[in-house]
Amino acid sequence: xxxxxxxxxxxxxxxxxxxxxxxxxxxxxxxxxxxxxxxxxxxxxxxxxxxxxxxxxxxxxxxxxxxxxxxxxxxxxxxxxxxxxxxxxxxxxxxxxxxxxxxxxxxxxxxxxxxxxxxxxxxxxxxxxxxxxxxxxxxxxxxxxxxxxxxxxxxxxxxxxxxxxxxxxxxxxxxxxxxxxxxxxxxxxxxxxxxxxxxxxxxxxxxxxxxxxxxxxxxxxxxxxxxxxxxxxxxxxxxxxxxxxxxxxxxxxxxxxxxxxxxxxxxxxxxxxxxxxxxxxxxxxxxxxxxxxxxxxxxxxxxxxxxxxxxxxxxxxxxxxxxxxxxxxxxxxxxxxxxxxxxxxxxxxxxxxxxxxxxxxxxxxxxxxxxxxxxxx
Numbered sequence: 324x325x326x327x328x329x330x331x332x333x334x335x336x337x338x339x340x341x342x343x344x345x346x347x348x349x350x351x352x353x354x355x356x357x358x359x360x361x362x363x364x365x366x367x368x369x370x371x372x373x374x375x376x377x378x379x380x381x382x383x384x385x386x387x388x389x390x391x392x393x394x395x396x397x398x399x400x401x402x403x404x405x406x407x408x409x410x411x412x413x414x415x416x417x418x419x420x421x422x423x424x425x426x427x428x429x430x431x432x433x434x435x436x437x438x439x440x441x442x443x444x445x446x447x448x449x450x451x452x453x454x455x456x457x458x459x460x461x462x463x464x465x466x467x468x469x470x471x472x473x474x475x476x477x478x479x480x481x482x483x484x485x486x487x488x489x490x491x492x493x494x495x496x497x498x499x500x501x502x503x504x505x506x507x508x509x510x511x512x513x514x515x516x517x518x519x520x521x522x523x524x525x526x527x528x529x530x531x532x533x534x535x536x537x538x539x540x541x542x543x544x545x546x547x548x549x550x551x552x553x554x555x556x557x558x559x560x561x562x563x564x565x566x567x568x569x570x571x572x573x574x575x576x577x578x579x580x581x582x583x584x585x586x587x588x589x590x591x592x593x594x595x596x597x598x599x600x601x602x603x604x605x606x607x608x609x610x611x612x613x614x615x616x617x618x619x620x621x622x623x624x625x626x627x628x629x630x631x632x633x634x635x636x637x638x639x640x641x642x643x644x645x646x647x648x649x650x651x652x653x654x655x656x657x658x659x660x661x662x663x664x665x666x667x668x669x670x671x672x673x674x675x676x677x678x679x680x681x682x683x684x685x686x687x688x689x690x691x692x693x694x695x696x697x698x699x700x
Contacts (some may be wrong), residue, residue, distance in 0.1 A: 358412075418480070587639050606634070615691075
């Protein structure tokens with residue numbers, strides 16, 4: 324009899340997930356929880372490829388040589404992960420029930436029937452490397468495997484007595500499977516059909532269904548309906564979870580220098596001995612005074628409190644200002660008035676602008692190369 328191979332995981336991984344489950348201190352009263360924890364461990368570390376290998380080991384260790392011989396011809400993705408994990412658990416000493424052993428046997432028999440009769444077979448050995456499935460096929464296969472795992476949970480639920488209170492978690496299986504949200508509707512449609520069947524059985528309206536579920540009492544049949552509802556609810560929750568956890572592309576934040584790169588303005592106006600404030604200071608400012616040397620107009624920008632209370636620059640335009648409070652006025656004596664404004668404090672500058680006795684006009688925010696940035700607060 325070949326020695327049972329050891330399943331190894333890295334020291335770092337085992338630090339957080341532990342080593343392969345052992346069954347020396349098995350408590351039959353906590354069977355469901357122990358099985359779920361074991362499944363979680365195997366699903367976390369391994370995939371369908373190893374699951375198929377573990378079934379092969381199970382057949383070999385149990386001297387089922389005829390089945391073992393043909394097992395390598397079974398299409399790799401037709402094997403449910405759970406059957407592989409159960410097979411391994413039994414070999415590791417898990418005291419499986421007769422129903423669980425029957426499930427393994429039935430799944431093995433079903434997988435063997437899927438071997439093509441005449442056409443060349445892609446085996447579940449190294450030959451599979453020759454034919455690689457594309458990503459769409461891989462994700463569809465993962466969805467199909469999840470469908471099998473959910474059916475497996477249903478079997479566990481029924482085997483444990485179909486009680487209202489249980490520890491089975493369909494959404495945990497979904498997160499481990501990590502399928503695409505677009506494959507969820509097919510699963511929901513299937514489980515909606517399953518729920519309808521359970522509902523009809525509970526109502527006793529079909530003879531065939533009555534006979535099929537007569538081993539369950541009415542309370543258990545009602546709990547089957549609730550379990551189907553749980554699976555459907557978890558499938559919907561899984562879609563929400565995937566959308567929420569989807570990584571959003573990081574938006575590159577531009578520096579103030581980058582934001583004002585396209586802003587046109589006059590760096591220096593020698594006639595009045597004026598030099599512009601650095602344009603970078605506009606970003607985030609609450610107030611600004613700008614002088615048009617060509618039109619002799621003084622612009623007063625005030626940030627809009629309802630839109631972040633900060634002036635910003637977009638290409639060659641000032642944005643974020645309050646159009647009802649911001650305005651411009653014509654300067655009649657530029658040398659005198661601009662000189663007073665440059666010497667004044669912030670409140671004094673506002674007072675001087677308010678005292679200019681010319682018609683007040685709206686400003687567009689558009690900049691030009693005749694504008695000198697006088698003050699930014």
